[in-house]
Amino acid sequence: MSTATGMGPAAGGSTATGASTAAGAPGPADRAALPSAARVVVKVGSSSLTDARGHLDRERLTALVDVLAARRAAGGQVVLVSSGAIASALGPLGLPGRPRDLATQQAAASVGQGLLVADYARAFAAHGLRVGQVLLTADDTVRRTHHRNASRALERLLALGVVPVINENDAVATQEIRFGDNDRLAALVSHLVRADALVLLTDVDGLHTGPPGRPGSVRIPLVRGLEDVAGVDVSARGSAVGTGGMVTKLDSVAIATASGVPVVLTAAANAAGALAGDDVGTFFAATGRRTSVRLLWLAHAARTRGRLLLDEGAARAVRDRGTSLLPAGVTRVEGDFDAGDPVEIVGPDGVVLARGLVAYDVAEVPPLLGRSTSDLRAELGPGYDRELVHRDDLVLVGRTTLLP
Ligand SMILES: Nc1ncnc2c1ncn2[C@@H]1O[C@H](COP(=O)(O)OP(=O)(O)O)[C@@H](O)[C@H]1O
Numbered sequence: 001m002s003t004a005t006g007m008g009p010a011a012g013g014s015t016a017t018g019a020s021t022a023a024g025a026p027g028p029a030d031r032a033a034l035p036s037a038a039r040v041v042v043k044v045g046s047s048s049l050t051d052a053r054g055h056l057d058r059e060r061l062t063a064l065v066d067v068l069a070a071r072r073a074a075g076g077q078v079v080l081v082s083s084g085a086i087a088s089a090l091g092p093l094g095l096p097g098r099p100r101d102l103a104t105q106q107a108a109a110s111v112g113q114g115l116l117v118a119d120y121a122r123a124f125a126a127h128g129l130r131v132g133q134v135l136l137t138a139d140d141t142v143r144r145t146h147h148r149n150a151s152r153a154l155e156r157l158l159a160l161g162v163v164p165v166i167n168e169n170d171a172v173a174t175q176e177i178r179f180g181d182n183d184r185l186a187a188l189v190s191h192l193v194r195a196d197a198l199v200l201l202t203d204v205d206g207l208h209t210g211p212p213g214r215p216g217s218v219r220i221p222l223v224r225g226l227e228d229v230a231g232v233d234v235s236a237r238g239s240a241v242g243t244g245g246m247v248t249k250l251d252s253v254a255i256a257t258a259s260g261v262p263v264v265l266t267a268a269a270n271a272a273g274a275l276a277g278d279d280v281g282t283f284f285a286a287t288g289r290r291t292s293v294r295l296l297w298l299a300h301a302a303r304t305r306g307r308l309l310l311d312e313g314a315a316r317a318v319r320d321r322g323t324s325l326l327p328a329g330v331t332r333v334e335g336d337f338d339a340g341d342p343v344e345i346v347g348p349d350g351v352v353l354a355r356g357l358v359a360y361d362v363a364e365v366p367p368l369l370g371r372s373t374s375d376l377r378a379e380l381g382p383g384y385d386r387e388l389v390h391r392d393d394l395v396l397v398g399r400t401t402l403l404p
């Protein structure tokens with residue numbers, strides 16, 4: 001994962017900002033703003049919802065719903081991103097542990113998702129609230145028409161007073177198009193719904209200086225920026241049913257905070273305290289401004305399908321002047337991509353400068369390389385004078401990772 005800067009005027013530091021839709025101020029700077037945050041995305045992990053035998057833990061699920069319902073009763077809007085589909089099907093299907101192959105994961109998710117949403121519907125109904133299930137794939141946050149569609153549906157659910165319950169569409173997502181973890185999905189959803197804060201609930205009470213439980217390892221209450229997590233050891237594996245451990249949570253934090261959304265990371269049992277702005281877990285301050293969700297996805301999460309290698313002039317133009325990438329400045333193409341796929345844009349020194357959505361299929365590119373736009377138009381027709389990657393579809397790669 002990498003943090004990146006959009007092609008527009010940078011908000012400063014190594015944060016991300018998009019050229020096309022940059023708008024709005026950074027989110028609340030500290031915990032004091034949490035009690036009055038109008039719209040909150042809450043993500044809960046598998047380990048906080050299931051028991052050791054692979055069944056839903058109704059007591060913990062209900063306790064969480066009670067907290068979220070109280071927030072709704074106080075006038076706040078809540079979007080819930082819930083994991084647990086796969087984990088809660090292990091018991092009912094008699095599976096010994098989290099399946100490794102995609103087909104069994106899909107089947108388990110299909111069964112568990114039904115159980116999960118039935119329980120949420122029951123628990124929220126006790127407070128007079130309805131839930132709406134929304135299953136997303138990565139495409140729903142990156143393809144322009146899809147994310148507009150997803151955003152419209154979520155807005156309407158919220159306007160109707162419904163609590164959206166979101167998960168990845170695991171039953172049909174292929175390996176290539178999967179997020180794979182709900183931490184990053186939650187950060188992109190926060191952006192999609194313009195949340196005021198993101199609360200990540202897990203089985204530890206926050207980010208620790210080292211693996212929780214190791215002598216000397218202590219909770220970090222506040223992270224103001226990337227430099228505060230340098231040296232933090234996040235190598236310890238997460239729970240047996242969760243995916244990604246602390247690594248994907250910090251990826252999520254990087255995406256959210258860089259786009260203006262502050263994050264609280266804490267244990268599910270501390271959900272009420274987190275929303276009240278109490279000193280629980282770890283508060284990550286917002287560092288950047290809101291940006292386009294497509295560019296966020298491109299910068300942080302998309303799997304690239306190929307590489308475009310640039311000459312020095314093109315590398316300078318892209319890096320320093322934020323221009324589109326024209327065929328004239330490209331010396332080589334690698335990979336297997338279709339028009340619209342994410343690719344890496346690489347300087348002559350081999351360093352990745354940017355990521356972009358390429359405008360041509362890979363087979364079309366070689367005859368265009370090194371040729372001027374006017375040449376291409378004269379020889380191949382007006383369709384071939386377009387950019388290889390338009391500047392609106394391009395993000396510069398800044399700091400390579402949040403982690404040390
Ligand atoms: N520095 C750290 N601070 C806190 N937790 C850590 C750290 N390094 C690794 N972890 C692990 O991350 C786990 C949480 O991730 P995960 O199991 O994926 O949770 P979830 O199912 O809630 O998404 C914790 O159980 C903890 O063991």
Ligand SMILES: N[C@@H](CCC(=O)OP(=O)(O)O)C(=O)O
Pocket residue numbers: 044045046047082083084085086087109167168170180181182183241242243244245
């Ligand atoms: N979509 C998957 C969850 C994947 C995931 O990120 O799990 P977790 O690390 O527990 O948040 C499921 O519902 O099983």
